[in-house]
Amino acid sequence: MIKKYDVVVIGGGPAGMAAALSALKKGAKVLVVERDVRLGGILNQCIHNGFGLHYFGEELTGPEYADRFVKLVESEDIDVMLESMVLRLTPDKKVEILSPEGYITVEAGAVVLAMGCRERTAGAIAVPGTRPAGVYTAGMAQKLCNMKGYLVGKKVVILGSGDIGLIMARRMTLEGAKVELVLELMPYSSGLKRNIVQCLNDFDIPIKYAHTITRLEGSPRLTGLYYAPVDENRNPILEKEEYVSCDTLLLSVGLIPENDLLSGMDVEMSPITSGAVVDENRMTSIPGVFSCGNVLHVHDLVDNVSREAEIAGGAAADYALGNVTAGDTVSVRATDGVRYALPQRITKGGEGKVDVFFRTVDVYTKKRIVVEVDGNEIYSRKTMILAPGEMEKITLARQDLVGDVIVRLK
Amino acid sequence: MMNTICIMCPMGCPLTIEEKDGVITVQGQTCPRGKKYGEQEYSAPVRTLTTLIRRADGGMASAKTSAPIPKDKIREAAEYVGKLTVSADSKIGDVVEENFFADGVNLVITGIA
Ligand SMILES: Cc1cc2nc3c(=O)[nH]c(=O)nc-3n(C[C@H](O)[C@H](O)[C@H](O)COP(=O)(O)OP(=O)(O)OC[C@H]3O[C@@H](n4cnc5c(N)ncnc54)[C@H](O)[C@@H]3O)c2cc1C
Numbered sequence A: 001m002i003k004k005y006d007v008v009v010i011g012g013g014p015a016g017m018a019a020a021l022s023a024l025k026k027g028a029k030v031l032v033v034e035r036d037v038r039l040g041g042i043l044n045q046c047i048h049n050g051f052g053l054h055y056f057g058e059e060l061t062g063p064e065y066a067d068r069f070v071k072l073v074e075s076e077d078i079d080v081m082l083e084s085m086v087l088r089l090t091p092d093k094k095v096e097i098l099s100p101e102g103y104i105t106v107e108a109g110a111v112v113l114a115m116g117c118r119e120r121t122a123g124a125i126a127v128p129g130t131r132p133a134g135v136y137t138a139g140m141a142q143k144l145c146n147m148k149g150y151l152v153g154k155k156v157v158i159l160g161s162g163d164i165g166l167i168m169a170r171r172m173t174l175e176g177a178k179v180e181l182v183l184e185l186m187p188y189s190s191g192l193k194r195n196i197v198q199c200l201n202d203f204d205i206p207i208k209y210a211h212t213i214t215r216l217e218g219s220p221r222l223t224g225l226y227y228a229p230v231d232e233n234r235n236p237i238l239e240k241e242e243y244v245s246c247d248t249l250l251l252s253v254g255l256i257p258e259n260d261l262l263s264g265m266d267v268e269m270s271p272i273t274s275g276a277v278v279d280e281n282r283m284t285s286i287p288g289v290f291s292c293g294n295v296l297h298v299h300d301l302v303d304n305v306s307r308e309a310e311i312a313g314g315a316a317a318d319y320a321l322g323n324v325t326a327g328d329t330v331s332v333r334a335t336d337g338v339r340y341a342l343p344q345r346i347t348k349g350g351e352g353k354v355d356v357f358f359r360t361v362d363v364y365t366k367k368r369i370v371v372e373v374d375g376n377e378i379y380s381r382k383t384m385i386l387a388p389g390e391m392e393k394i395t396l397a398r399q400d401l402v403g404d405v406i407v408r409l410k
Numbered sequence B: 001m002m003n004t005i006c007i008m009c010p011m012g013c014p015l016t017i018e019e020k021d022g023v024i025t026v027q028g029q030t031c032p033r034g035k036k037y038g039e040q041e042y043s044a045p046v047r048t049l050t051t052l053i054r055r056a057d058g059g060m061a062s063a064k065t066s067a068p069i070p071k072d073k074i075r076e077a078a079e080y081v082g083k084l085t086v087s088a089d090s091k092i093g094d095v096v097e098e099n100f101f102a103d104g105v106n107l108v109i110t111g112i113a
Protein backbone atom coordinates (compact mmCIF):
# COMPACT_ATOMS: atom_id res chain seq x y z
CA MET A 1 0.00 0.00 0.00
CA ILE A 2 1.27 3.44 -0.86
CA LYS A 3 0.67 6.08 1.79
CA LYS A 4 -0.22 9.63 0.79
CA TYR A 5 0.40 12.88 2.64
CA ASP A 6 -0.06 16.52 1.69
CA VAL A 7 3.30 17.43 3.19
CA VAL A 8 6.22 15.13 4.02
CA VAL A 9 8.94 16.72 6.17
CA ILE A 10 12.35 15.04 6.00
CA GLY A 11 14.20 15.54 9.30
CA GLY A 12 12.76 16.10 12.77
CA GLY A 13 15.11 18.78 14.13
CA PRO A 14 13.95 22.30 14.97
CA ALA A 15 13.46 23.06 11.27
CA GLY A 16 11.39 19.95 10.59
CA MET A 17 9.22 20.39 13.66
CA ALA A 18 8.45 24.07 12.98
CA ALA A 19 7.72 23.31 9.32
CA ALA A 20 5.34 20.48 10.28
CA LEU A 21 3.43 22.63 12.78
CA SER A 22 3.10 25.45 10.30
CA ALA A 23 1.88 23.10 7.52
CA LEU A 24 -0.68 21.60 9.91
CA LYS A 25 -2.04 25.06 10.74
CA LYS A 26 -2.81 25.52 7.06
CA GLY A 27 -4.86 22.33 7.09
CA ALA A 28 -2.39 19.88 5.57
CA LYS A 29 -2.00 16.21 6.48
CA VAL A 30 1.63 16.02 7.61
CA LEU A 31 4.26 13.31 8.06
CA VAL A 32 7.65 13.89 9.71
CA VAL A 33 10.40 11.34 8.98
CA GLU A 34 13.36 11.26 11.40
CA ARG A 35 16.25 8.80 11.31
CA ASP A 36 17.13 9.19 14.99
CA VAL A 37 15.21 7.55 17.88
CA ARG A 38 13.77 10.92 18.90
CA LEU A 39 12.82 14.34 17.58
CA GLY A 40 14.98 17.40 18.28
CA GLY A 41 17.95 17.04 15.95
CA ILE A 42 21.26 18.56 16.91
CA LEU A 43 19.64 20.47 19.79
CA ASN A 44 19.52 17.33 21.92
CA GLN A 45 23.30 17.41 22.30
CA CYS A 46 23.64 21.19 22.76
CA ILE A 47 23.20 21.29 26.54
CA HIS A 48 24.62 24.81 26.83
CA ASN A 49 22.28 27.78 26.94
CA GLY A 50 21.81 30.55 24.42
CA PHE A 51 18.84 29.29 22.47
CA GLY A 52 15.45 30.93 22.10
CA LEU A 53 16.14 34.50 23.18
CA HIS A 54 14.45 35.79 20.03
CA TYR A 55 11.77 33.15 19.50
CA PHE A 56 10.65 32.51 23.10
CA GLY A 57 12.05 35.67 24.72
CA GLU A 58 14.06 33.64 27.23
CA GLU A 59 17.39 31.90 27.27
CA LEU A 60 17.02 28.13 26.99
CA THR A 61 19.38 25.19 26.58
CA GLY A 62 19.17 23.16 23.36
CA PRO A 63 17.17 20.26 24.84
CA GLU A 64 14.70 22.69 26.44
CA TYR A 65 14.18 24.52 23.15
CA ALA A 66 13.65 21.22 21.35
CA ASP A 67 11.28 19.96 24.05
CA ARG A 68 8.91 22.89 23.57
CA PHE A 69 8.49 21.92 19.91
CA VAL A 70 8.41 18.15 20.58
CA LYS A 71 5.50 18.62 23.01
CA LEU A 72 3.60 20.67 20.41
CA VAL A 73 4.23 18.13 17.64
CA GLU A 74 3.18 15.24 19.87
CA SER A 75 -0.02 16.97 20.97
CA GLU A 76 -1.09 17.76 17.41
CA ASP A 77 -2.37 15.53 14.63
CA ILE A 78 1.04 15.06 12.98
CA ASP A 79 2.32 11.61 12.00
CA VAL A 80 5.92 10.99 13.05
CA MET A 81 8.10 8.11 11.87
CA LEU A 82 11.21 7.65 14.04
CA GLU A 83 14.27 5.50 13.29
CA SER A 84 13.27 6.01 9.69
CA MET A 85 15.74 7.21 7.11
CA VAL A 86 14.77 8.76 3.81
CA LEU A 87 16.94 7.06 1.21
CA ARG A 88 15.56 8.56 -1.95
CA LEU A 89 13.43 11.43 -3.12
CA THR A 90 12.13 11.57 -6.68
CA PRO A 91 11.26 14.70 -8.67
CA ASP A 92 7.57 13.65 -8.63
CA LYS A 93 7.81 13.71 -4.83
CA LYS A 94 7.81 10.07 -3.94
CA VAL A 95 9.71 9.62 -0.68
CA GLU A 96 11.38 6.25 -0.15
CA ILE A 97 11.93 5.42 3.50
CA LEU A 98 13.82 2.67 5.30
CA SER A 99 11.82 2.22 8.51
CA PRO A 100 11.42 -0.37 11.27
CA GLU A 101 8.39 -1.61 9.25
CA GLY A 102 10.56 -2.09 6.17
CA TYR A 103 10.94 -0.16 2.96
CA ILE A 104 8.05 2.26 2.49
CA THR A 105 7.19 4.66 -0.30
CA VAL A 106 5.14 7.73 0.53
CA GLU A 107 3.54 10.02 -2.05
CA ALA A 108 3.78 13.66 -1.08
CA GLY A 109 1.90 16.69 -2.35
CA ALA A 110 4.88 18.74 -1.20
CA VAL A 111 8.18 17.92 0.47
CA VAL A 112 10.08 19.98 3.04
CA LEU A 113 13.80 19.25 3.29
CA ALA A 114 15.00 19.73 6.89
CA MET A 115 17.97 17.36 7.12
CA GLY A 116 20.34 19.79 8.85
CA CYS A 117 24.08 19.82 8.27
CA ARG A 118 27.18 17.83 9.05
CA GLU A 119 30.62 18.89 10.15
CA ARG A 120 33.41 19.59 7.72
CA THR A 121 36.42 17.33 8.02
CA ALA A 122 38.21 16.81 4.73
CA GLY A 123 40.34 19.94 4.40
CA ALA A 124 41.33 19.94 8.04
CA ILE A 125 42.52 16.34 8.04
CA ALA A 126 44.85 17.02 5.14
CA VAL A 127 47.86 17.48 7.40
CA PRO A 128 51.06 15.44 7.17
CA GLY A 129 52.02 12.90 9.77
CA THR A 130 50.41 9.79 11.19
CA ARG A 131 46.69 9.03 11.15
CA PRO A 132 46.29 8.33 14.84
CA ALA A 133 43.21 7.63 16.91
CA GLY A 134 42.05 10.55 19.04
CA VAL A 135 40.94 12.87 16.23
CA TYR A 136 37.27 13.81 16.44
CA THR A 137 34.99 16.46 15.07
CA ALA A 138 33.85 18.78 17.84
CA GLY A 139 30.23 17.78 17.30
CA MET A 140 31.06 14.07 17.54
CA ALA A 141 32.91 14.71 20.81
CA GLN A 142 29.92 16.73 21.99
CA LYS A 143 27.54 13.91 21.19
CA LEU A 144 29.68 11.31 22.99
CA CYS A 145 30.09 13.56 26.00
CA ASN A 146 26.59 14.95 26.38
CA MET A 147 24.53 11.96 25.27
CA LYS A 148 26.65 9.08 26.50
CA GLY A 149 28.72 10.69 29.28
CA TYR A 150 31.94 9.62 27.55
CA LEU A 151 34.94 11.97 27.60
CA VAL A 152 37.01 11.49 24.43
CA GLY A 153 40.36 12.55 25.91
CA LYS A 154 42.37 14.20 28.67
CA LYS A 155 44.78 16.57 26.90
CA VAL A 156 43.03 18.37 24.09
CA VAL A 157 43.89 20.68 21.20
CA ILE A 158 41.10 22.24 19.17
CA LEU A 159 41.51 23.29 15.54
CA GLY A 160 39.11 26.03 14.53
CA SER A 161 37.35 28.55 16.72
CA GLY A 162 33.78 27.94 15.61
CA ASP A 163 31.20 27.98 18.38
CA ILE A 164 30.98 24.20 18.67
CA GLY A 165 34.72 23.96 19.35
CA LEU A 166 34.60 26.77 21.90
CA ILE A 167 31.62 25.24 23.68
CA MET A 168 33.45 21.90 23.78
CA ALA A 169 36.57 23.56 25.23
CA ARG A 170 34.51 24.59 28.25
CA ARG A 171 32.54 21.35 28.43
CA MET A 172 35.68 19.18 28.46
CA THR A 173 37.42 21.45 30.97
CA LEU A 174 34.47 21.16 33.34
CA GLU A 175 34.51 17.39 32.85
CA GLY A 176 38.15 17.30 33.99
CA ALA A 177 40.13 17.38 30.74
CA LYS A 178 42.90 19.91 30.06
CA VAL A 179 42.40 21.96 26.91
CA GLU A 180 45.91 23.01 25.95
CA LEU A 181 45.29 25.25 22.99
CA VAL A 182 42.87 26.47 20.34
CA LEU A 183 44.31 27.13 16.87
CA GLU A 184 42.49 29.34 14.37
CA LEU A 185 43.63 29.71 10.76
CA MET A 186 41.99 33.11 10.30
CA PRO A 187 43.12 36.29 12.07
CA TYR A 188 39.74 36.37 13.86
CA SER A 189 37.35 33.88 15.42
CA SER A 190 34.24 32.68 13.64
CA GLY A 191 32.66 32.12 17.06
CA LEU A 192 30.68 34.49 19.22
CA LYS A 193 32.58 36.93 21.49
CA ARG A 194 30.57 35.55 24.35
CA ASN A 195 31.99 32.08 23.73
CA ILE A 196 35.57 33.40 23.49
CA VAL A 197 35.18 35.05 26.88
CA GLN A 198 33.08 32.45 28.72
CA CYS A 199 34.51 29.25 27.20
CA LEU A 200 38.21 30.16 26.76
CA ASN A 201 39.22 33.23 28.79
CA ASP A 202 37.28 32.12 31.87
CA PHE A 203 39.41 28.96 31.96
CA ASP A 204 42.70 30.53 30.78
CA ILE A 205 42.68 28.48 27.57
CA PRO A 206 44.98 30.15 25.03
CA ILE A 207 43.84 30.81 21.44
CA LYS A 208 46.33 31.43 18.65
CA TYR A 209 44.96 33.24 15.62
CA ALA A 210 46.50 32.81 12.15
CA HIS A 211 47.93 29.45 13.19
CA THR A 212 47.42 25.95 11.88
CA ILE A 213 48.50 22.36 12.45
CA THR A 214 51.50 21.17 10.47
CA ARG A 215 51.98 17.56 11.64
CA LEU A 216 50.32 14.93 13.79
CA GLU A 217 52.36 12.49 15.84
CA GLY A 218 51.59 9.19 17.56
CA SER A 219 50.49 5.66 16.78
CA PRO A 220 48.03 4.15 17.36
CA ARG A 221 46.86 7.11 19.50
CA LEU A 222 47.75 10.77 19.06
CA THR A 223 50.61 11.82 21.37
CA GLY A 224 51.21 15.34 20.16
CA LEU A 225 51.15 17.73 17.24
CA TYR A 226 53.16 20.49 15.59
CA TYR A 227 51.64 23.86 14.72
CA ALA A 228 52.87 27.06 13.13
CA PRO A 229 51.75 30.59 12.29
CA VAL A 230 50.56 31.17 8.73
CA ASP A 231 51.53 33.91 6.27
CA GLU A 232 49.03 36.14 4.48
CA ASN A 233 48.32 33.35 1.97
CA ARG A 234 47.54 31.05 4.89
CA ASN A 235 50.59 28.89 4.28
CA PRO A 236 52.34 27.71 7.46
CA ILE A 237 55.72 29.31 8.27
CA LEU A 238 57.55 26.08 9.09
CA GLU A 239 60.61 27.73 10.69
CA LYS A 240 58.30 28.87 13.49
CA GLU A 241 56.85 25.42 14.14
CA GLU A 242 56.09 24.50 17.77
CA TYR A 243 55.11 21.28 19.50
CA VAL A 244 52.34 20.52 21.96
CA SER A 245 51.73 17.18 23.61
CA CYS A 246 48.09 16.02 23.52
CA ASP A 247 45.99 12.85 23.20
CA THR A 248 43.02 14.38 21.44
CA LEU A 249 42.40 16.75 18.55
CA LEU A 250 38.96 18.26 17.99
CA LEU A 251 38.11 19.71 14.58
CA SER A 252 35.74 22.66 14.61
CA VAL A 253 36.15 23.89 11.08
CA GLY A 254 32.62 24.53 9.95
CA LEU A 255 29.39 22.92 8.90
CA ILE A 256 28.06 21.92 5.53
CA PRO A 257 24.41 21.27 4.54
CA GLU A 258 23.60 17.59 4.24
CA ASN A 259 22.07 17.56 0.76
CA ASP A 260 22.97 14.06 -0.44
CA LEU A 261 19.29 13.35 -1.07
CA LEU A 262 19.26 15.94 -3.83
CA SER A 263 22.22 14.53 -5.71
CA GLY A 264 20.09 12.48 -8.11
CA MET A 265 17.74 15.35 -8.83
CA ASP A 266 18.05 18.28 -11.14
CA VAL A 267 17.87 20.94 -8.41
CA GLU A 268 19.55 24.31 -8.77
CA MET A 269 22.15 24.50 -5.97
CA SER A 270 24.16 27.43 -4.63
CA PRO A 271 27.90 26.74 -4.65
CA ILE A 272 28.30 29.26 -1.83
CA THR A 273 25.73 28.00 0.69
CA SER A 274 25.93 24.34 -0.50
CA GLY A 275 22.14 24.43 -0.18
CA ALA A 276 19.40 24.75 -2.77
CA VAL A 277 18.55 28.02 -4.50
CA VAL A 278 15.14 29.08 -3.18
CA ASP A 279 12.43 31.71 -3.55
CA GLU A 280 10.87 33.72 -0.71
CA ASN A 281 8.73 30.69 0.23
CA ARG A 282 11.91 28.58 0.45
CA MET A 283 10.77 26.60 -2.60
CA THR A 284 13.61 25.07 -4.62
CA SER A 285 13.78 24.95 -8.41
CA ILE A 286 11.65 21.77 -8.25
CA PRO A 287 8.04 22.88 -7.73
CA GLY A 288 6.69 21.55 -4.43
CA VAL A 289 10.09 20.80 -2.92
CA PHE A 290 10.99 23.21 -0.11
CA SER A 291 14.12 23.58 2.02
CA CYS A 292 14.76 25.18 5.42
CA GLY A 293 17.10 25.24 8.39
CA ASN A 294 20.71 24.13 8.21
CA VAL A 295 20.16 22.05 5.08
CA LEU A 296 19.40 25.29 3.23
CA HIS A 297 22.19 27.40 4.70
CA VAL A 298 24.09 27.13 7.98
CA HIS A 299 22.41 29.14 10.73
CA ASP A 300 23.96 30.30 13.98
CA LEU A 301 20.67 31.01 15.71
CA VAL A 302 18.07 28.29 16.04
CA ASP A 303 15.45 31.02 16.39
CA ASN A 304 16.05 31.92 12.73
CA VAL A 305 15.80 28.23 11.83
CA SER A 306 12.35 28.00 13.39
CA ARG A 307 11.14 31.14 11.64
CA GLU A 308 12.47 30.04 8.27
CA ALA A 309 10.90 26.61 8.67
CA GLU A 310 7.52 28.16 9.42
CA ILE A 311 7.68 29.96 6.09
CA ALA A 312 8.64 26.76 4.25
CA GLY A 313 6.07 24.57 6.01
CA GLY A 314 3.20 26.98 5.44
CA ALA A 315 4.11 27.43 1.80
CA ALA A 316 4.44 23.65 1.32
CA ALA A 317 0.90 23.21 2.65
CA ASP A 318 -0.38 25.95 0.34
CA TYR A 319 1.31 24.23 -2.59
CA ALA A 320 -0.04 20.77 -1.75
CA LEU A 321 -3.56 22.11 -1.24
CA GLY A 322 -3.45 24.03 -4.51
CA ASN A 323 -3.53 27.50 -2.97
CA VAL A 324 -0.70 29.02 -4.99
CA THR A 325 -0.31 30.79 -8.28
CA ALA A 326 3.16 30.85 -9.78
CA GLY A 327 4.50 34.23 -10.84
CA ASP A 328 7.60 35.82 -12.35
CA THR A 329 10.53 36.23 -10.04
CA VAL A 330 13.37 38.70 -9.63
CA SER A 331 16.82 37.46 -8.68
CA VAL A 332 18.68 38.54 -5.54
CA ARG A 333 22.42 38.88 -6.02
CA ALA A 334 25.20 39.42 -3.48
CA THR A 335 28.35 41.44 -4.22
CA ASP A 336 30.96 43.82 -2.72
CA GLY A 337 31.62 42.09 0.59
CA VAL A 338 28.32 40.18 0.75
CA ARG A 339 29.02 36.46 0.43
CA TYR A 340 25.47 35.34 -0.23
CA ALA A 341 21.91 36.59 0.18
CA LEU A 342 18.89 34.38 0.65
CA PRO A 343 16.27 33.89 -0.78
CA GLN A 344 17.98 34.07 -4.15
CA ARG A 345 14.65 34.68 -5.92
CA ILE A 346 11.59 36.69 -4.96
CA THR A 347 8.21 36.53 -6.68
CA LYS A 348 7.30 39.81 -8.35
CA GLY A 349 4.30 41.87 -7.45
CA GLY A 350 3.66 40.62 -3.95
CA GLU A 351 2.45 42.86 -1.15
CA GLY A 352 3.83 43.51 2.31
CA LYS A 353 7.41 42.88 3.28
CA VAL A 354 10.03 40.23 2.70
CA ASP A 355 13.09 39.44 4.81
CA VAL A 356 16.42 38.85 3.09
CA PHE A 357 19.23 37.20 5.06
CA PHE A 358 22.91 37.55 4.23
CA ARG A 359 26.45 36.91 5.41
CA THR A 360 29.54 38.98 4.74
CA VAL A 361 32.86 37.80 3.29
CA ASP A 362 35.04 39.31 6.01
CA VAL A 363 34.88 41.44 9.15
CA TYR A 364 33.92 45.03 8.26
CA THR A 365 33.51 48.09 10.45
CA LYS A 366 31.45 51.18 9.63
CA LYS A 367 29.99 49.96 6.35
CA ARG A 368 26.59 50.73 4.86
CA ILE A 369 24.32 47.88 3.75
CA VAL A 370 22.81 48.92 0.44
CA VAL A 371 20.11 47.26 -1.63
CA GLU A 372 19.65 48.35 -5.23
CA VAL A 373 16.96 47.61 -7.81
CA ASP A 374 17.66 48.72 -11.37
CA GLY A 375 20.40 51.03 -10.06
CA ASN A 376 18.12 52.72 -7.50
CA GLU A 377 18.84 52.46 -3.79
CA ILE A 378 15.75 50.98 -2.13
CA TYR A 379 17.38 50.27 1.23
CA SER A 380 20.32 51.58 3.18
CA ARG A 381 21.48 51.01 6.73
CA LYS A 382 24.64 52.06 8.56
CA THR A 383 26.39 49.39 10.60
CA MET A 384 29.09 49.46 13.28
CA ILE A 385 30.38 45.99 12.54
CA LEU A 386 29.61 43.08 10.25
CA ALA A 387 31.16 39.64 10.69
CA PRO A 388 30.87 36.40 8.66
CA GLY A 389 29.79 34.54 11.80
CA GLU A 390 26.65 36.62 12.25
CA MET A 391 23.76 36.33 9.84
CA GLU A 392 22.25 39.72 9.01
CA LYS A 393 18.64 40.45 8.15
CA ILE A 394 17.19 43.22 6.01
CA THR A 395 13.49 43.80 5.50
CA LEU A 396 12.38 45.01 2.08
CA ALA A 397 9.04 46.30 0.81
CA ARG A 398 7.88 43.95 -1.93
CA GLN A 399 6.42 46.77 -4.01
CA ASP A 400 10.00 48.05 -4.47
CA LEU A 401 11.16 44.79 -6.04
CA VAL A 402 10.33 45.61 -9.65
CA GLY A 403 13.64 44.30 -11.04
CA ASP A 404 16.67 42.26 -10.06
CA VAL A 405 17.97 43.01 -6.58
CA ILE A 406 21.60 43.62 -5.60
CA VAL A 407 22.81 43.50 -1.98
CA ARG A 408 26.21 45.12 -1.35
CA LEU A 409 28.31 46.93 1.22
CA LYS A 410 29.48 50.50 0.67
CA MET B 1 43.33 46.21 36.88
CA MET B 2 41.53 43.80 34.59
CA ASN B 3 41.41 43.32 30.84
CA THR B 4 38.49 41.70 29.07
CA ILE B 5 36.29 41.90 25.98
CA CYS B 6 32.78 43.34 26.01
CA ILE B 7 30.39 40.61 24.85
CA MET B 8 27.27 42.74 24.54
CA CYS B 9 27.58 43.09 20.75
CA PRO B 10 29.80 41.72 17.93
CA MET B 11 32.15 44.73 18.13
CA GLY B 12 33.84 43.06 21.09
CA CYS B 13 35.52 46.20 22.40
CA PRO B 14 38.64 45.49 24.50
CA LEU B 15 37.95 46.81 27.99
CA THR B 16 40.37 47.88 30.71
CA ILE B 17 38.80 48.13 34.14
CA GLU B 18 40.51 49.81 37.07
CA GLU B 19 39.60 50.60 40.65
CA LYS B 20 41.02 53.59 42.47
CA ASP B 21 39.82 54.68 45.91
CA GLY B 22 36.66 52.62 45.52
CA VAL B 23 35.78 54.14 42.16
CA ILE B 24 35.61 51.78 39.18
CA THR B 25 36.56 53.15 35.77
CA VAL B 26 36.06 51.35 32.46
CA GLN B 27 38.03 52.22 29.34
CA GLY B 28 37.88 51.00 25.75
CA GLN B 29 34.13 50.78 25.29
CA THR B 30 32.38 52.33 22.31
CA CYS B 31 29.01 52.67 24.00
CA PRO B 32 27.47 52.82 27.50
CA ARG B 33 26.61 49.12 27.51
CA GLY B 34 30.33 48.36 27.64
CA LYS B 35 30.75 50.44 30.79
CA LYS B 36 27.95 48.60 32.55
CA TYR B 37 29.25 45.21 31.43
CA GLY B 38 32.80 46.08 32.51
CA GLU B 39 31.67 47.18 35.97
CA GLN B 40 29.69 43.97 36.43
CA GLU B 41 32.56 41.78 35.22
CA TYR B 42 34.94 43.53 37.59
CA SER B 43 32.88 43.62 40.75
CA ALA B 44 30.61 40.56 40.58
CA PRO B 45 31.00 38.39 37.48
CA VAL B 46 28.37 35.65 37.14
CA ARG B 47 27.89 32.68 34.81
CA THR B 48 25.19 30.13 34.14
CA LEU B 49 26.44 26.56 34.61
CA THR B 50 25.22 23.94 32.13
CA THR B 51 26.43 20.44 32.78
CA LEU B 52 25.66 16.72 32.99
CA ILE B 53 24.29 14.51 35.76
CA ARG B 54 24.38 10.75 35.85
CA ARG B 55 21.02 8.99 36.11
CA ALA B 56 20.47 6.00 38.38
CA ASP B 57 19.88 3.78 35.32
CA GLY B 58 23.31 4.69 33.91
CA GLY B 59 22.04 7.22 31.35
CA MET B 60 22.73 10.93 31.37
CA ALA B 61 20.63 13.99 32.11
CA SER B 62 21.61 17.58 31.42
CA ALA B 63 21.16 20.36 33.96
CA LYS B 64 21.58 24.10 34.39
CA THR B 65 21.50 26.71 37.10
CA SER B 66 18.18 28.55 36.89
CA ALA B 67 20.10 31.84 37.08
CA PRO B 68 23.79 32.78 36.89
CA ILE B 69 25.97 32.00 39.92
CA PRO B 70 29.28 33.68 40.91
CA LYS B 71 31.90 32.95 38.27
CA ASP B 72 34.50 31.74 40.78
CA LYS B 73 32.08 28.99 41.91
CA ILE B 74 31.66 27.44 38.46
CA ARG B 75 34.42 24.81 38.65
CA GLU B 76 33.50 23.77 42.17
CA ALA B 77 29.82 23.56 41.22
CA ALA B 78 30.60 21.43 38.15
CA GLU B 79 32.70 19.04 40.24
CA TYR B 80 29.91 18.80 42.80
CA VAL B 81 27.30 17.98 40.12
CA GLY B 82 29.66 15.33 38.76
CA LYS B 83 29.20 13.38 42.00
CA LEU B 84 25.39 13.53 41.97
CA THR B 85 23.02 10.89 40.67
CA VAL B 86 19.39 11.64 39.85
CA SER B 87 16.55 9.16 39.57
CA ALA B 88 15.92 7.30 36.34
CA ASP B 89 12.52 8.94 35.82
CA SER B 90 13.82 12.52 36.05
CA LYS B 91 12.24 14.92 33.61
CA ILE B 92 12.81 18.39 32.20
CA GLY B 93 12.13 21.07 34.80
CA ASP B 94 12.79 18.90 37.88
CA VAL B 95 14.64 20.79 40.62
CA VAL B 96 17.69 18.80 41.73
CA GLU B 97 18.83 21.23 44.44
CA GLU B 98 17.64 24.57 45.76
CA ASN B 99 19.91 27.49 46.67
CA PHE B 100 22.60 25.96 44.51
CA PHE B 101 25.85 27.93 45.10
CA ALA B 102 23.76 31.12 45.27
CA ASP B 103 20.62 32.15 47.13
CA GLY B 104 17.44 31.59 45.16
CA VAL B 105 19.18 29.72 42.34
CA ASN B 106 18.09 26.15 41.57
CA LEU B 107 19.85 23.33 39.78
CA VAL B 108 17.25 22.10 37.27
CA ILE B 109 17.08 19.26 34.77
CA THR B 110 17.10 20.49 31.14
CA GLY B 111 17.10 17.26 29.18
CA ILE B 112 17.27 13.49 29.21
CA ALA B 113 19.88 11.98 26.91
C1 LIG C 1 27.21 22.24 18.28
C2 LIG C 1 26.21 23.30 17.92
C3 LIG C 1 26.02 24.38 18.77
C4 LIG C 1 25.04 25.32 18.49
N1 LIG C 1 24.84 26.36 19.37
C5 LIG C 1 23.79 27.22 19.18
C6 LIG C 1 23.47 28.24 20.16
O1 LIG C 1 24.15 28.42 21.17
N2 LIG C 1 22.39 29.03 19.93
C7 LIG C 1 21.61 28.87 18.83
O2 LIG C 1 20.62 29.58 18.68
N3 LIG C 1 21.91 27.93 17.89
C8 LIG C 1 22.97 27.10 18.03
N4 LIG C 1 23.27 26.14 17.08
C9 LIG C 1 22.50 26.13 15.83
C10 LIG C 1 21.20 25.35 15.88
O3 LIG C 1 21.25 24.34 16.83
C11 LIG C 1 21.01 24.74 14.54
O4 LIG C 1 21.02 25.80 13.64
C12 LIG C 1 19.68 23.98 14.43
O5 LIG C 1 19.66 22.88 15.30
C13 LIG C 1 19.47 23.51 13.01
O6 LIG C 1 18.22 22.85 12.92
P1 LIG C 1 17.85 21.88 11.72
O7 LIG C 1 16.52 21.34 12.06
O8 LIG C 1 18.05 22.57 10.45
O9 LIG C 1 18.95 20.73 11.74
P2 LIG C 1 19.24 19.54 12.79
O10 LIG C 1 19.00 19.98 14.18
O11 LIG C 1 20.57 19.03 12.44
O12 LIG C 1 18.14 18.43 12.43
C14 LIG C 1 18.16 17.67 11.24
C15 LIG C 1 17.48 16.36 11.50
O13 LIG C 1 17.29 15.66 10.26
C16 LIG C 1 17.54 14.30 10.46
N5 LIG C 1 17.88 13.71 9.14
C17 LIG C 1 18.92 14.04 8.32
N6 LIG C 1 18.90 13.33 7.18
C18 LIG C 1 17.81 12.51 7.26
C19 LIG C 1 17.25 11.52 6.39
N7 LIG C 1 17.79 11.25 5.20
N8 LIG C 1 16.14 10.86 6.80
C20 LIG C 1 15.57 11.14 8.01
N9 LIG C 1 16.05 12.08 8.87
C21 LIG C 1 17.16 12.75 8.51
C22 LIG C 1 18.67 14.27 11.45
O14 LIG C 1 18.73 13.06 12.14
C23 LIG C 1 18.29 15.44 12.38
O15 LIG C 1 17.49 15.04 13.47
C24 LIG C 1 24.26 25.19 17.32
C25 LIG C 1 24.50 24.13 16.45
C26 LIG C 1 25.46 23.19 16.73
C27 LIG C 1 25.69 22.06 15.75
Ligand code: SF4
Pocket (backbone or CB within 6 Å): B006, B007, B008, B009, B010, B011, B012, B013, B028, B029, B030, B031, B032, B033, B034, B035
Ligand atom coordinates in the same frame (compact mmCIF):
# COMPACT_ATOMS: atom_id res chain seq x y z
S1 SF4 D 1 31.09 48.56 24.34
FE1 SF4 D 1 29.24 48.80 23.14
S2 SF4 D 1 30.00 48.70 21.02
FE2 SF4 D 1 31.63 47.85 22.31
S3 SF4 D 1 31.23 45.63 22.33
FE3 SF4 D 1 30.22 46.52 24.12
S4 SF4 D 1 28.11 46.86 23.44
FE4 SF4 D 1 29.37 46.60 21.59
